[in-house]
Amino acid sequence: MAKIIPPLNPLRVFEAVARLGSFTKGADELHVSQSAVSRQISLLEDYLQVRLFHREQRGISLTEAGRAYQQEIGPAFARIVAATQNLLTQSRGGPLRVRAYTTFAAKWLMRRLPAFQQAYPEIDVQLSTDVTPADFSSDALDLAIQFGDGGWPGVHCDPLFDDCITPVCSPALLDRPGMPLRCVDDLKHHRLLHSRYRKEDWPYWLAAVGQPALAAHPDNMVFSSSILTYQAAVDGLGVAIGQVRLLDHELDSGTLVCPLPRVVRKGLAYYLLRPQRDAMPRKVAVFRDWLLDQTRHTRA
Known part of the structure; x- marks a missing residue:
């Protein structure tokens, strides 16, 4: 029957x-x-x-x-x-293995991954963090997000966004009695916050705005990571140099503000790296296209 x-x-x-x-x-x-x-x-x-x-x-x-x-x-x-x-x-070969810098992962990528997983539930993204250069011949990786000048031999590189820096701070610092923060010269009255891995940001930015002498500021606080540096700025401990495109959430919500108008490009950028292969696996192509679309809408 x-x-x-x-x-x-x-x-x-x-x-x-x-x-x-x-x-x-x-x-x-x-x-x-x-x-x-x-x-x-x-x-x-x-x-x-x-x-x-x-x-x-x-x-x-x-x-x-x-x-x-x-x-x-x-x-x-x-x-x-x-x-x-x-x-x-x-x-499709198991999970999609992605490596990124910790700050990029925590401040930018993690906030957008839920939308990717909702759109593509069949792709299991496994995210790891490391600052060492990716070696696709030995590392178990499909993609890597790295910071530099794009000069990595033997890999495909897609630029994501430039490294744009500017001072950021809690809005409470703007009109602190007796210590306003309205021009570059006012920085001498505020603590400067530094990340150990980006210790040249303040001197670079101050030189770009014509105030290199302020780099010898006596009141400094150094943190082991950019994440801690940004949190210190949110908590009002001083003024940090912020990577603007990694701080769109804090700037949009108002927990951080840009007290001075000058944004400086450092000449480096974040890149998406993938191994050179004859064919790009679908999971890699889908994530790459999604990531590039997301970066087009990131704060300039």
């Missing part, structure tokens, strides 16, 4: 509408019109010779038969989705 299988597209539409409780929401999830959803449900009801929904003035509701049918096929569709995602992950 032949197995009775209803037309699968109407069945898929029924599962979405029954789960979401709305023709409109089902249409949105499936990216079709509400009238198309209604036609598919009618096709399924005609095939089964069973009424699956009550059409009411305030919306729809499952009939008793429809509810029983949904309870049977809903888990089946969930298993199909899970099995498909597992198969895609395995067939």
Whole structure:
């Protein structure tokens, strides 16, 4: 005896509408019109010779038969989705392994990864942090985000964004009694915050704005990382030199402000590196295209 299988597209539409409780929401999830959803449900009801929904003035509701049918096929569709995602992950060579600098990962990439995972749930991103140069011949990596001049031999490099620096501080420092911060010369009254790995930023910026002598500032505080330096600025300990494009969240929220108008480009940039291969794996291509699109919208 032949197995009775209803037309699968109407069945898929029924599962979405029954789960979401709305023709409109089902249409949105499936990216079709509400009238198309209604036609598919009618096709399924005609095939089964069973009424699956009550059409009411305030919306729809499952009939008793429809509810029983949904309870049977809903888990089946969930298993199909899970099995498909597992198969895609395995067939595409496992997780996507990405390495980035800690500051870039914490202040920029981590805030955007949830959106990527929502858009591409089948790609499992494994993120690690390190400042050592990536060696694709020995490191278990698909992609690396590094900082420099783009001169890495034997790899493909996509520029992400330039290194743009400017002083940043808590808004509470702007009008501190007796110690305002409104021009470069006012910096002599404020503590300068430094990151150990970017100790030349203050001298570079001060030279660019014509005040190199202020680099000999007597009141300094040095931190072991840029992340700690930025947090110290948020907490009002002094004025830091900020990588503007890594601080868009703090600047948009107002926890940090740029007290002085000059942004200086240092000539270096963040790059996305990948090994030279004949073909780019799909997971790499998808992440690369998404990352480049994200950087186009990053604060200039």
